[in-house]
Amino acid sequence: MYTWSSKPLFCLFLLIFAALACTNTPTIPTTTAGQPVSNGAGSEASAVLEPLFANVQLDGNNQATIGITQAELQTAIDVAQTQSNQTMIQNLTVSFVDGQIHLAGTITQPIAGNVLVIFRPYVANNNLQFEVVSADVAGVRLPNALLASATSAVNSTLGQAATQLPPNIILVDVTVLTGSLQVVVQKTN
Numbered sequence: 723m724y725t726w727s728s729k730p731l732f733c734l735f736l737l738i739f740a741a742l743a744c745t746n747t748p749t750i751p752t753t754t755a756g757q758p759v760s761n762g763a764g765s766e767a768s769a770v771l772e773p774l775f776a777n778v779q780l781d782g783n784n785q786a787t788i789g790i791t792q793a794e795l796q797t798a799i800d801v802a803q804t805q806s807n808q809t810m811i812q813n814l815t816v817s818f819v820d821g822q823i824h825l826a827g828t829i830t831q832p833i834a835g836n837v838l839v840i841f842r843p844y845v846a847n848n849n850l851q852f853e854v855v856s857a858d859v860a861g862v863r864l865p866n867a868l869l870a871s872a873t874s875a876v877n878s879t880l881g882q883a884a885t886q887l888p889p890n891i892i893l894v895d896v897t898v899l900t901g902s903l904q905v906v907v908q909k910t911n
Contacts, residue, residue, distance in 0.1 A: 770798035771883035775905075778891065784909035785894070790880070791902050792818050798879035799825075811837050811872060821898045822855060825872050835860030839872040843880075843903070848892040850884040850905070852876055 771794060778786045796816050803814055811827040818824075823841040828834075840855040857864035857872065864872070880903075884893060887907060895906040 770794065770801055771879060772886045775883050775886040775907075776888065778887065778907055780891070780907075780909055786907050788905040788907060789902050790905065792816060795823075795880060795903070798883070802879055810867065814872075818898045818901060818903060823852070823876065823898060823903070825876065827872075829859055832865070833860060833862075835862075837864065837872065839864065839869065841876060843896045843898065845893045845896050848894075850881060850893055850896060852881070 771790060774788050774790060774794075778788060780786045799814050799816055803812075811829055814825060814827040816823060816825055821842070823843060825837075825839045825841065827837045829837055837857075837859045839857040841852040842855050843850060843852050845851070852873070854869065854873065857869050859865075884905065887893070890910050891907050892910055893905060894908050897904045897906075
């Protein structure tokens, strides 16, 4: 008589669970800048970019364009990753490509591979928001937990800094250029 051992059954269960976790189609969220960040690194990381927004100088038309370089955002993300105890996605790098923000990194669990999350920033109701255009690891859709980690990296840096505008100054537009992000602000009445 043949009996099933619990060890192979357990391994089969883990394999099925990992496959489901990696192929579960996550909702593609739109996030609003400045949402609370659970890892606690937001305020220190956004401090790298906050002066750009807090000290904005308007022109004669009561407008200004705030330029953020790829290197400045990378520095803010590096600070956030150093101060965070969240290690789901490691070695995060940022680049501005084709009007989008590319956030790349590596993971080792549930599978090893390279992660790429592509965001499209936009302004809606005077808030900086980020649409997730695509998110994958090793060619497979990114599980929700890893997507939340990547979204947190953008919100805790660029998103939080954008909330530091002086009173009566609002966000109007955002454009991603090669090597820089241009945020247009203006004074309200």
